[in-house]
Amino acid sequence: MSNREFITSKPRRSIVKLPEKGLKKKDFISSFKEYYVNTLGRDEESLNTHYAYEALGLTVRDRLMEHWKETHHTYKQAKSRRTFYLSMEYLMGRALSNAMISLGITDTATQAMHDIGIEIEELISSEMDAGLGNGGLGRLAACFMDSCATQQLPVIGYGLRYEYGMFTQTIVNGEQVEKPDHWLRLRNVWEVKRLEYEHRVKFCGHTEIQLDIEGRQRVLWIETKDVLAIPYDTPIPGFQNNTVNTLRLWKSVATEEFHLDEFNSGSYVKAVADKVSADNITMVLYPNDANENGKTLRLKQQYFLSSASLQDVISHWVNLYGEDFSQFADKNCFQLNDTHPSIAVAELMRLLVDMHGLSWEMAWQITTATMAYTNHTLLPEALEKWPVDLMQTLLPRLMEIIFEINARFLSEVSIKWPADEEKIRCMSIIEEGDCKQVRMAHLAIVGSFSVNGVAELHTKLLQQKLFADFYDLWPNKFNNKTNGVTPRRWLLECNPELSELITETIGSGWITDLSLLKQLVPYAENRKFRQQWLKIKQAAKQRLADYKKRVHNVDINADALFDVQVKRIHEYKRQLLKVLHVIHLYNLIKQGNTESLVPRCVLIGGKAAPSYDRAKRIIKLINNVSAVINSDPEVQGKLTLLFLPDYNVTAMQEICPGVDLSEQISTAGMEASGTGNMKLMMNGAITIGTLDGANIEIRQQVGDENFFQFGLTEDQVAARRKHYDPCSIIENDEALQQVMNLLECGHFNQFEPGIFTSIIQSLKSPADPWLTIADFRSYIDAQLRVEDAYRDRHHWTKMSIMNVACSGKFSSDRTINDYNQEIWKLHRQPVNPNNAD
Numbered sequence: 001m002s003n004r005e006f007i008t009s010k011p012r013r014s015i016v017k018l019p020e021k022g023l024k025k026k027d028f029i030s031s032f033k034e035y036y037v038n039t040l041g042r043d044e045e046s047l048n049t050h051y052a053y054e055a056l057g058l059t060v061r062d063r064l065m066e067h068w069k070e071t072h073h074t075y076k077q078a079k080s081r082r083t084f085y086l087s088m089e090y091l092m093g094r095a096l097s098n099a100m101i102s103l104g105i106t107d108t109a110t111q112a113m114h115d116i117g118i119e120i121e122e123l124i125s126s127e128m129d130a131g132l133g134n135g136g137l138g139r140l141a142a143c144f145m146d147s148c149a150t151q152q153l154p155v156i157g158y159g160l161r162y163e164y165g166m167f168t169q170t171i172v173n174g175e176q177v178e179k180p181d182h183w184l185r186l187r188n189v190w191e192v193k194r195l196e197y198e199h200r201v202k203f204c205g206h207t208e209i210q211l212d213i214e215g216r217q218r219v220l221w222i223e224t225k226d227v228l229a230i231p232y233d234t235p236i237p238g239f240q241n242n243t244v245n246t247l248r249l250w251k252s253v254a255t256e257e258f259h260l261d262e263f264n265s266g267s268y269v270k271a272v273a274d275k276v277s278a279d280n281i282t283m284v285l286y287p288n289d290a291n292e293n294g295k296t297l298r299l300k301q302q303y304f305l306s307s308a309s310l311q312d313v314i315s316h317w318v319n320l321y322g323e324d325f326s327q328f329a330d331k332n333c334f335q336l337n338d339t340h341p342s343i344a345v346a347e348l349m350r351l352l353v354d355m356h357g358l359s360w361e362m363a364w365q366i367t368t369a370t371m372a373y374t375n376h377t378l379l380p381e382a383l384e385k386w387p388v389d390l391m392q393t394l395l396p397r398l399m400e401i402i403f404e405i406n407a408r409f410l411s412e413v414s415i416k417w418p419a420d421e422e423k424i425r426c427m428s429i430i431e432e433g434d435c436k437q438v439r440m441a442h443l444a445i446v447g448s449f450s451v452n453g454v455a456e457l458h459t460k461l462l463q464q465k466l467f468a469d470f471y472d473l474w475p476n477k478f479n480n481k482t483n484g485v486t487p488r489r490w491l492l493e494c495n496p497e498l499s500e501l502i503t504e505t506i507g508s509g510w511i512t513d514l515s516l517l518k519q520l521v522p523y524a525e526n527r528k529f530r531q532q533w534l535k536i537k538q539a540a541k542q543r544l545a546d547y548k549k550r551v552h553n554v555d556i557n558a559d560a561l562f563d564v565q566v567k568r569i570h571e572y573k574r575q576l577l578k579v580l581h582v583i584h585l586y587n588l589i590k591q592g593n594t595e596s597l598v599p600r601c602v603l604i605g606g607k608a609a610p611s612y613d614r615a616k617r618i619i620k621l622i623n624n625v626s627a628v629i630n631s632d633p634e635v636q637g638k639l640t641l642l643f644l645p646d647y648n649v650t651a652m653q654e655i656c657p658g659v660d661l662s663e664q665i666s667t668a669g670m671e672a673s674g675t676g677n678m679k680l681m682m683n684g685a686i687t688i689g690t691l692d693g694a695n696i697e698i699r700q701q702v703g704d705e706n707f708f709q710f711g712l713t714e715d716q717v718a719a720r721r722k723h724y725d726p727c728s729i730i731e732n733d734e735a736l737q738q739v740m741n742l743l744e745c746g747h748f749n750q751f752e753p754g755i756f757t758s759i760i761q762s763l764k765s766p767a768d769p770w771l772t773i774a775d776f777r778s779y780i781d782a783q784l785r786v787e788d789a790y791r792d793r794h795h796w797t798k799m800s801i802m803n804v805a806c807s808g809k810f811s812s813d814r815t816i817n818d819y820n821q822e823i824w825k826l827h828r829q830p831v832n833p834n835n836a837d
């Protein structure tokens with residue numbers, strides 16, 4: 001089933017009725033026909049949805065092109081300081097609707113298509129997602145790109161052009177099956193190949209010392225196997241402001257030498273194999289959202305991104321300023337999206353020292369004034385380490401540079417803490433042991449002027465726990481930047497009905513200044529407004545229910561409470577706690593204990609990393625519990641559990657408007673921030689959550705009376721882990737005991753004995769790091785408060801309005817302005833509309 005089936009054929013109304021300047025409907029139609037007939041060679045009389053989508057995409061892209069060129073020109077003229085966002089992931093989702101909204105041409109385009117007998121919704125929903133990311137970190141990069149363009153900031157995104165993005169998930173017999181996502185099989189109308197900006201990236205080989213003409217030592221990295229990096233640029237439009245920024249993605253291609261080798265070396269097969277391995281670097285996105293340790297291809301990808309991007313920036317610099325790097329750090333800043341591109345620290349040193357002849361001291365000065373590092377995780381297993389052996393083989397020159405950086409850094413450590421070997425051991429960039437490893441986070445911290453976490457609690461824990469020694473040494477490097485999401489995609493585009501009500505009520509300023517949503521607060525007390533709000537929410541729920549009926553043939557009561565947990569499947573996110581709650585409700589219904597029960601529809605969605613067996617088994621459990629519950633006539637209309645397959649950006653856009661209750665139930669101290677929590681809040685869902693990540697700030701904004709808090713706090717979690725006895729908790733809680741009994745007796749796996757044993761054991765283990773059983777009672781109590789609140793629909797609607805009204809802080813525009821004021825220090829560069837139109 002495809003996500004497009006979510007969408008109704010009803011044409012959407014555009015929210016912001018700005019005059020659609022410079023665009024005449026008839027010009028639009030003739031441009032569309034020109035592409036459809038002449039460029040794509042289709043027959044005007046027969047309509048093919050895909051080619052019509054391509055023709056429309058190309059027509060819209062033409063409108064972006066002028067602004068794109070003008071933006072480029074503006075930045076060049078201003079010689080402005082720039083930021084380069086380095087990220088292995090960009091979860092862009094669809095682009096067409098976003099582009100039309102940004103250009104303010106949605107109405108004209110919709111009308112134009114309508115006039116020639118095409119429903120634009122059908123074309124919009126035929127677009128593939130650009131799924132070049134795993135989850136939070138990749139989608140954050142995409143939201144940041146949108147906000148930078150909207151804030152008119154000269155920021156360029158650098159990433160990899162994976163041939164295969166995030167796998168698509170299907171469910172067979174309750175289990176996840178992965179299918180490759182060959183998203184480039186069909187033409188990608190948004191990208192522009194820029195052969196003129198290709199670069200060579202070196203691998204393997206060895207180093208030699210040579211004296212240059214002035215008698216100075218220069219290190220040569222020679223006999224390397226080179227790979228070409230070819231850039232493909234994607235336009236990133238700002239919201240109705242003429243700015244179009246660039247996302248530059250690198251594709252790997254074998255160099256010409258590979259072809260020569262085929263003829264000269266006699267080893268034809270090896271030459272071809274080498275060529276294939278060069279082409280392979282950007283073939284596939286790693287589908288893990290935690291570290292998959294030691295994979296050579298992953299390290300190649302990381303270096304390929306870092307080297308190509310830095311070479312790109314430096315060659316631009318040399319074109320403008322020659323070999324004078326004295327102002328380089330004033331004009332350039334690199335933001336590292338986690339440690340994935342942190343080899344860039346050593347690569348910038350290599351380029352400056354080896355390729356441009358700067359002294360080590362000068363190069364280090366520049367590097368540590370341009371690099372900034374964002375951490376996204378506290379999970380110890382997600383901290384990247386690379387074996388020194390592997391680095392020496394694959395990137396010999398880089399390894400030498402890392403040793404030198406480390407030696408100089410450790411001498412600084414020993415000045416602060418004389419004769420403290422333990423400190424040296426803990427802080428060193430190299431982890432000693434049987435297998436020496438490079439600690440990429442340490443390299444990133446040592447090489448950066450800024451280190452930030454992504455929510456207040458997360459930053460506090462970085463400072464006090466994970467990187468406490470570094471915080472001691474350099475307190476001023478550390479800062480917090482609470483995440484945000486773009487309101488253009490996550491409210492305006494995904495929820496046009498609610499957006500229209502908001503705009504009618506407070507004007508359209510909220511689209512670029514989300515703090516204005518505060519003006520909705522008094523309307524929470526307005527009965528008529530609440531009725532309008534509720535009607536919109538109800539219609540969104542009905543759309544979700546209709547979709548489920550059509551595709552899965554399950555009946556959902558649209559009056560039920562829509563209770564949603566969508567995110568990657570991970571033990572720390574505790575989908576299991578949600579399942580325990582569902583089994584508890586099922587048990588109450590089976591016992592006839594239903595007088596106070598509120599009908600509920602629980603939706604769980606998310607992908608498991610293909611190698612994460614426990615996570616895959618959790619998916620199986622959800623599906624099995626769902627099968628038992630949904631087929632029981634006694635339960636029907638009271639409780640439904642659904643697993644939503646293939647959760648992705650587009651699915652979230654379709655789910656958001658219809659959610660009542662947002663499940664953010666990670667073990668406190670584990671979720672760095674969360675961003676799904678923000679998207680759901682912005683669409684009027686109320687959060688049930690632990691005091692973790694950005695939940696804490698959501699609760700601060702909206703007030704405790706509009707948030708369902710439960711569970712141990714982060715310090716209680718840390719304390720409880722030391723003496724945790726889940727079995728005695730189960731023994732003393734009758735309801736929980738019954739839930740565990742149902743699981744243990746095989747009620748949900750009648751013909752599949754033993755498949756959930758390891759899950760049950762982990763829940764009952766005193767070593768369970770996620771403390772699921774510890775939070776059960778508190779969670780059930782919070783869910784009872786949810787039901788009480790939901791029974792009074794007017795009260796619930798008030799809470800819903802308050803959540804939207806207080807969501808302003810969670811706009812990525814706010815986040816980007818914080819990055820800019822405290823780290824990047826860029827000047828806004830408005831793009832002149834006269835030139836652009």
Ligand code: 26Q
Nearest residue numbers: 136137289290291292376454671672673674675
């Ligand atoms: C690393 C090495 C090898 C293979 C894969 C990886 C890898 C890939 C992706 C490691 C981690 C990730 C992604 C992490 C991630 O998405 N973290 C989330 O980031 C969000 C944005 O800051 C936060 O809101 C979430 O709390 C955090 O889990």
